[in-house]
Amino acid sequence: MxxxxxxxxxxxxxxxxxxxxxxxxxxxxxxxxxxxxxxxxxxxxxxxxxxxxxxxxxxxxxxxxxxxxxxxxxxxxxxxxxxxxxxxxxxxxxxxxxxxxxxxxxxxxxxxxxxxxxxxxxxxxxxxxxxxxxxxxxxxxxxxxxxxxxxxxxxxxxxxxxxxxxxxxxxxxxxxxxxxxxxxxxxxxxxxxxxxxxxxxxxxxxxxxxxxxxxxxxxxxxxxxxxxxxxxxxxxxxxxxxxxxxxxxxxxxxxxxxxxxxxxxxxxxxxxxxxxxxxxxxxxxxxxxxxxxxxxxxxxxxxxxxxxxxxxxxxxxxxxxxxxxxxxxxxxxxxxxxxxxxxxxxxxxxxxxxxxxxIKYLGIHIPIDLSDLYECNYVPLTSEIKADLQRWSLLPMNMHNRIDIIKMNLLPKLLYLFQALPIQVPSKQFNEWNRMISNFIWAKQKPRIKFQTLQLQRDKGGFALPCLEDYYRAAQLRVMIGWCDPMCEAKWKEIDQSYCEIPLQSLLGDQPLIKRHIYADLLPALMKVPIEIWHKILKYEKTEKSARTLRWPAYDSDFAPANKDKRFIQWLHKGITGYWKITDKNVLKDYQRLQRSFYLERQDFFRYLQLRHHYDRNIKFLEEEDTGLVKIFLDSCKGNAPKKQISRLYKCLQTSRNNDTTYIKTRWEKDAEIIIHDDNWFNMCKAVVMTSSSGLWREFAWKNTVRFFVTPNAKSKQSKDPDKAQCWRNCGSVSTGHFHIFWECAKIVPYWLVVITEINTMMGLNLAPDFTVFYLCDLPQGLRNSDKYLLLILLAGAKKAITRKWLNVDPPSSLDWIGIIKEIYTMERLTFSLRLAADKFEKYWKKWDLYSNGKIL
Incomplete structure (x- = not known):
């Protein structure tokens, strides 16, 4: 030493x-x-x-x-x-x-x-x-x-x-x-x-x-x-x-x-x-x-x-x-x-x-032939990711730990390449990464939740697992935000523009112009990738018409007068670029305002009438239709480019996929013979995200909501043996799914009645035994944040007592529930102390302290 x-x-x-x-x-x-x-x-x-x-x-x-x-x-x-x-x-x-x-x-x-x-x-x-x-x-x-x-x-x-x-x-x-x-x-x-x-x-x-x-x-x-x-x-x-x-x-x-x-x-x-x-x-x-x-x-x-x-x-x-x-x-x-x-x-x-x-520069292997960029960078990184996942899979981790590893270790490595390299990544590569990730998350067992569901945001019922393909597309589209943003002064933007005879941002809303530049080889391959991705996204989302709001009158392929009259090109030098420059609240400004702002001449009045006719007929109402992807680019053109651009683009791309968890809601509705409104369902999804300060308990609350557990019905289907569908508590039921195991079973009902009575007494509430409230966490309106926090923990503890007696003939007791809450209490107290928030802890747990000490409000 x-x-x-x-x-x-x-x-x-x-x-x-x-x-x-x-x-x-x-x-x-x-x-x-x-x-x-x-x-x-x-x-x-x-x-x-x-x-x-x-x-x-x-x-x-x-x-x-x-x-x-x-x-x-x-x-x-x-x-x-x-x-x-x-x-x-x-x-x-x-x-x-x-x-x-x-x-x-x-x-x-x-x-x-x-x-x-x-x-x-x-x-x-x-x-x-x-x-x-x-x-x-x-x-x-x-x-x-x-x-x-x-x-x-x-x-x-x-x-x-x-x-x-x-x-x-x-x-x-x-x-x-x-x-x-x-x-x-x-x-x-x-x-x-x-x-x-x-x-x-x-x-x-x-x-x-x-x-x-x-x-x-x-x-x-x-x-x-x-x-x-x-x-x-x-x-x-x-x-x-x-x-x-x-x-x-x-x-x-x-x-x-x-x-x-x-x-x-x-x-x-x-x-x-x-x-x-x-x-x-x-x-x-x-x-x-x-x-x-x-x-x-x-x-x-x-x-x-x-x-x-x-x-x-x-x-x-x-x-x-x-x-x-x-x-x-x-x-x-x-x-x-x-x-x-x-x-x-x-x-x-x-x-x-x-x-x-x-050579290697800033972590990127740059080959002498740029067509080898994919082989030099993505192939070795894929091998590295595979080895990492195999090594990490040996560690004893729960699901949220494994997904956090994907977010903190795997995603940053890939995202850096996504941003740095304007090259195509084939679909089969994303499929390979997704298989590797799925095997890692589920420890090579059969998945219990759809991969697309895991990729949803937590407040939508997912687990925020990164969708690599959408991050790739967002990273490529970020380049085009740079084209639009007048505050972006990067040297690559200067070089990009040198390859195009018209302003790059004028391409974005004009599909004929995009096709002309892509298929006529007017742009280098490095610039084609983001444009092609943008073109495909607009087509997939059916927002090609909405994107017309990004066009420039001087280059609008549907505006015939501009193709013949070069005076519209001169308007560019006066400051009339995109349509957004000459509109106010989705209405083309009157000629007098434009004349004052851009020094238009008398001879321009007829051109203004031509433009107004075209705008009112083809573009006027499109701006109101889109508040997502196109709006991000429109704001960027106005000098209001968003911060955390990739995150904003990623969220828009995720929304456009139309994946959701309403199929899970439908299963609950069928089992419980109830109707759950979509707004209430997503409120339930948001509620479980707030369960305690522990990722472990938030994961458990989420698992209950998305029907994670293997019930007798699921085992029966897997083994094709009808006898395995019987309730293990010997209640006599021969078809037992999530609703039965957690709520409807004759042997579990008394447990819930005791727990609900204690919760009402502790919280000063008068809630009837309702499955959507006490299991799905559809919390009543008007609760204070401190009461919501405590109620979610009490409900999570009640459900945890059931899973701890999984495959056990005897149901849990209220003492089991109270013991679990005491475990959570101890860990939450430590967490709040480390966050220097002991006063907040006392406030949030006041009703529990009074209850556990025999003093009821």
């Missing part, structure tokens, strides 16, 4: 040691030579405003619970619980530091937790990621600064940088890279995937301060950052033990909320130097040159004329490394060759991994 600690101390002492003093004048000359943006007085003023209580409260609210506390031992829960007391103290402390005061000594100290990297040799210190565990008060302060910098960073960094910058995504750069590589296949070029060696840990602070100064940050901000990075120390935690204290001389601490933003600003001068260098030549598309794409420290550079570009690139990287501490990882940097064989001189300069087959 001692030798391990010594090895880590030696390694990190060297890593965080400043290798050399930088030449400040040379760095300033380098930074001054670049055309970098700079913030002004007003922006600096906003950055340096007094820190407010509201900012502190927001930062505290965002703290995640159940996380390791810093060296002082105060966890996030402590700050949340004592928020009102501690916030004024934090405000005074933060503003003291912010205005140049000395920082608390505890802010300089951190505990480094080393996390092993996947697939690395764990006997090497470099195979671990050092995450700094900092005190919570420091993290609150850093979060406030990071939030303020968030809005500035997007203005200071080019859209080439998509890492940790507001409104930019990882897959933006992957899509852009695929476009560029598609162009490079016919020219002499290379794609260079740069990997920095310990990029965050190697940041030179003096260079960073000079770069911030070049970006226009005033002295107060820079001085504040300098105080945070002045002589910090750390101790490494290894197997629970802490090493001696290390002195840090460089690096952005991984785990600090400020680090991602500071690194984006740190690396931007390098990206700008590459852009400006005439000797480093990029890929030209539609008169625009594309050279560099970044996601934090992951950089992909696409170059033409590599014999000249590569030596100049590596010369620049060497110079930048001298100034900043940036150093390439020779083993992980890759170069993909297109129609190029490097000379010996170039190979001597660039001693990296040269490849004629593929």
């Amino acid at each position: 001692k030798s391990i600690k010594e090895s880590f101390v030696t390694y990190y002492t060297r890593l965080y040691a400043e290798p050399h003093r930088i030449d400040v004048p040379s760095v300033n000359v380098f930074l001054s030579s670049l055309d970098l943006p700079s913030i002004g007085t007003e922006q600096n003023k906003r950055l340096t405003q007094t820190i407010t209580v509201e900012e502190i409260n927001k930062a505290i609210s965002k703290l995640k619970g159940n996380k390791m506390a810093g060296e002082d031992g105060y966890p996030a829960e402590w700050y949340k619980h004592f928020r009102d007391l501690v916030t004024p103290l934090l405000r005074d402390c933060f503003n003291h530091v912010f205005t140049g005061g000395e920082i608390p000594p505890s802010w300089k100290r951190a505990v480094i937790s080393v996390i092993p990297k996947a697939g690395k040799n764990r006997t090497e210190c470099g195979s671990y990621r050092p995450v700094s565990v900092l005190n919570i008060d420091y993290r609150i302060f850093a979060t406030i600064l990071a939030k303020r910098l968030e809005f500035i960073t997007s203005e200071l960094t080019d859209t080439d940088q998509t890492g940790f910058v507001r409104n930019r995504q990882t897959h933006d750069n992957v899509r852009r890279a695929l476009h560029l590589i598609n162009k490079m296949k016919n020219i002499e070029s290379v794609a260079v995937s740069l990997d920095a060696e310990k990029a965050f840990d190697s940041v030179c602070w003096n260079y960073l301060y000079l770069a911030l100064e070049r970006f226009g940050f005033n002295s107060q901000i820079i001085r504040c950052l300098q105080s945070l990075y002045n002589s910090p120390t750390a101790r490494i935690k290894i197997n629970g033990d802490l090493t001696d204290t290390l002195q840090l001389e460089r690096g952005c601490r991984q785990g600090c909320p400020l680090s991602p933003t500071l690194f984006a600003l740190f690396i931007e001068p390098l990206a700008q130097a590459i852009r400006e260098s005439k000797d480093i030549r990029g890929v030209l598309i539609n008169d625009i040159t594309y050279k560099v794409g970044l996601y934090a420290d992951d950089i992909l550079i696409t170059l033409t004329n590599p014999e000249i570009s590569l030596p100049n690139l590596f010369s620049l990287l060497k110079t930048f490394g001298m100034y900043s501490g940036y150093k390439l990882n020779l083993q992980k940097t890759q170069i993909l060759l297109y129609n190029y064989r490097p000379s010996q001189d170039v190979q001597k300069i660039a001693k990296f991994n040269w490849s004629n087959t593929s």
Whole structure:
């Protein structure tokens, strides 16, 4: 153990040691030579405003619970619980530091937790990621600064940088890279995937301060950052033990909320130097040159004329490394060759991994032939998923645990590929994944609930199992939201538009235009996939007419005058794009309003009459018909693109499938000889979702609602033996399904009567024995939330007492029920305590406490 600690101390002492003093004048000359943006007085003023209580409260609210506390031992829960007391103290402390005061000594100290990297040799210190565990008060302060910098960073960094910058995504750069590589296949070029060696840990602070100064940050901000990075120390935690204290001389601490933003600003001068260098030549598309794409420290550079570009690139990287501490990882940097064989001189300069087959960028394997994208990415991931599911299936888990594993482990991996790769995934692949998932959920037993039912949302009677095909379609459609959203400024959107002679968003509502662009090969394959999916969805949902509201008058294939009169094209320059621009509450604006808003001329009046006639006849009432998928795109065109776009699209796609649980409702109606209205049924489904704080109990409540259990009737059908349909309680019934076992059996009725009497007494209610209320949870109107919570638990406990006596001749007793409620009570009390909500627990369980203590209200 001692030798391990010594090895880590030696390694990190060297890593965080400043290798050399930088030449400040040379760095300033380098930074001054670049055309970098700079913030002004007003922006600096906003950055340096007094820190407010509201900012502190927001930062505290965002703290995640159940996380390791810093060296002082105060966890996030402590700050949340004592928020009102501690916030004024934090405000005074933060503003003291912010205005140049000395920082608390505890802010300089951190505990480094080393996390092993996947697939690395764990006997090497470099195979671990050092995450700094900092005190919570420091993290609150850093979060406030990071939030303020968030809005500035997007203005200071080019859209080439998509890492940790507001409104930019990882897959933006992957899509852009695929476009560029598609162009490079016919020219002499290379794609260079740069990997920095310990990029965050190697940041030179003096260079960073000079770069911030070049970006226009005033002295107060820079001085504040300098105080945070002045002589910090750390101790490494290894197997629970802490090493001696290390002195840090460089690096952005991984785990600090400020680090991602500071690194984006740190690396931007390098990206700008590459852009400006005439000797480093990029890929030209539609008169625009594309050279560099970044996601934090992951950089992909696409170059033409590599014999000249590569030596100049590596010369620049060497110079930048001298100034900043940036150093390439020779083993992980890759170069993909297109129609190029490097000379010996170039190979001597660039001693990296040269490849004629593929490179890996941001987790995506990019082959030299893009038609192999599916084989290179989905096939190995499918094998990985299969192995994972087989390994996890050995663990003792219930259904909700297994479905949570699908959501938290399998879905994110697939969703990343769905978003990054605009390629077709065949139906047979989704079928294969669904079979693997079904086998995992049911432990290779016969499913008791339909797979499509499991995929419904919980409030609809399902279990929210992800539908992979709908997530795939939603991920592809998200690209088209980017086309519509005027706020989206990604480079891939710029390239997409260069392939289309008309605005991309004008295609969406016009099926003839879509067909023309797809079948005439006017667009590259990368752009066809989302359009084809959109076209199929509109056809399946029969919303092709409703989608006409997305059309643009100038390109509307059904508006004959626009095809002949080029004056409508000129209207585009005046601002008349989509129909939504010239309508108000589904009515075309009058000519005078349009004339004032868009500077129309007298000669345009007849054209307006033509347009109004077409709109009133073909489009006017369609906007009212659709509030789902088409509305999302319409809102995006208006600049109101939804947040969590994939989730919104996914919900719309799920709704269009018309899957529901009314077939289960019908079975209950038949068994109990009752009528359940649809609204009541879905209220019952929503109710069981709220049963206790435990996923286990919510699962049990759901199982009762969806007829999960294997009754004698089910066994009889499986074995084709009529005798097995008899009730095991020997009540004399020869046909026993869910309704009989849980409610109607002569031996179970007395149990329910006692339970219902006790519930009425405890809750102060006067409810008659009703199957829909006490079994299906159709709760009476007017109940307070606390009473709903307790009643649902009481009913779940009553049903659990029955299943614990499954196949037992004797029915459960009220004592069995009370014992189960006491079990739930104990666990709920612990849960509420961990959530710092003990007062809420006392309120919700007050009636039970009075009942169990013999005191009835």
